[in-house]
Amino acid sequence: MLSLNALFSTKAVRAFAAGAGLSLLPMSAGALSVTAADLPSGETVIVLPGVTVTADPSSFLHKSIAGYDMVGVAGGYENGEIDLDDESISFAFDGPQVVTSLDLGALFAAVEEDDLYNEQARVLVYSGKDIYEYILSVVDGTTAVWSGPGTVSNVSPATFGNAAVWSIANPFGNLAVDTMVLTAIGPADPMDYRNNDYGFVSLSTRPIPEPGTLSLMGLGLAGLAAAGRKRK
Numbered sequence: 229m230l231s232l233n234a235l236f237s238t239k240a241v242r243a244f245a246a247g248a249g250l251s252l253l254p255m256s257a258g259a260l261s262v263t264a265a266d267l268p269s270g271e272t273v274i275v276l277p278g279v280t281v282t283a284d285p286s287s288f289l290h291k292s293i294a295g296y297d298m299v300g301v302a303g304g305y306e307n308g309e310i311d312l313d314d315e316s317i318s319f320a321f322d323g324p325q326v327v328t329s330l331d332l333g334a335l336f337a338a339v340e341e342d343d344l345y346n347e348q349a350r351v352l353v354y355s356g357k358d359i360y361e362y363i364l365s366v367v368d369g370t371t372a373v374w375s376g377p378g379t380v381s382n383v384s385p386a387t388f389g390n391a392a393v394w395s396i397a398n399p400f401g402n403l404a405v406d407t408m409v410l411t412a413i414g415p416a417d418p419m420d421y422r423n424n425d426y427g428f429v430s431l432s433t434r435p436i437p438e439p440g441t442l443s444l445m446g447l448g449l450a451g452l453a454a455a456g457r458k459r460k
């Protein structure tokens with residue numbers, strides 16, 4: 229069976245909707261893709277199509293490790309990473325999105341990059357009035373655990389000389405995400421303040437049809453069905 233999105237994007241539905249003078253504007257938000265390259269060093273707020281990205285409390289700063297470009301926050305305990313000095317990078321979507329992938333880097337296994345422990349990343353998600361917390365925990369050089377739905381895979385090993393990049397597919401399931409915030413979580417040893425710092429590599433999303441769109445789509449599908457019957 230076709231998903232709603234697949235149905236909605238079929239040419240027939242669009243053609244019918246256009247013919248009936250129905251607006252498909254909410255789809256114009258479309259799927260989003262953000263990479264570190266979209267967030268230049270020195271900037272604090274970047275407005276991209278469909279999403280506004282903010283670095284706090286200072287500016288974006290890039291870091292290149294083993295050929296992987298990632299972006300964190302300038303200053304704090306570790307330049308160019310999101311660290312425990314109350315740093316964050318937030319993604320505020322113009323309309324709710326389902327996040328389909330999230331890639332994070334510089335999350336190393338214990339003792340590989342001066343960290344005493346396997347690093348962790350903390351991701352907060354705002355959905356309507358609810359706030360959810362998710363944690364990515366490195367287990368070893370090529371294994372990590374994600375506390376949410378979806379699956380995490382290793383892109384670059386979490387060992388010295390590599391970039392410790394992890395890719396999480398469908399990290400929040402079908403949750404309608406208004407805002408996603410990348411933050412650091414306290415380390416097991418408060419003295420090891422550089423533990424659990426990391427960088428943003430990329431994300432991608434797909435839009436959630438708004439209620440108005442769904443009802444329009446219902447009209448469109450009904451019309452399509454009717455048109456189909458007439459042709460027979």
Ligand SMILES: [Ca+2]
Nearest residue numbers: 301303304306
């Ligand atoms: Ca920092």
Ligand SMILES: [Ca+2]
Nearest residue numbers: 334335425426
């Ligand atoms: Ca790190």
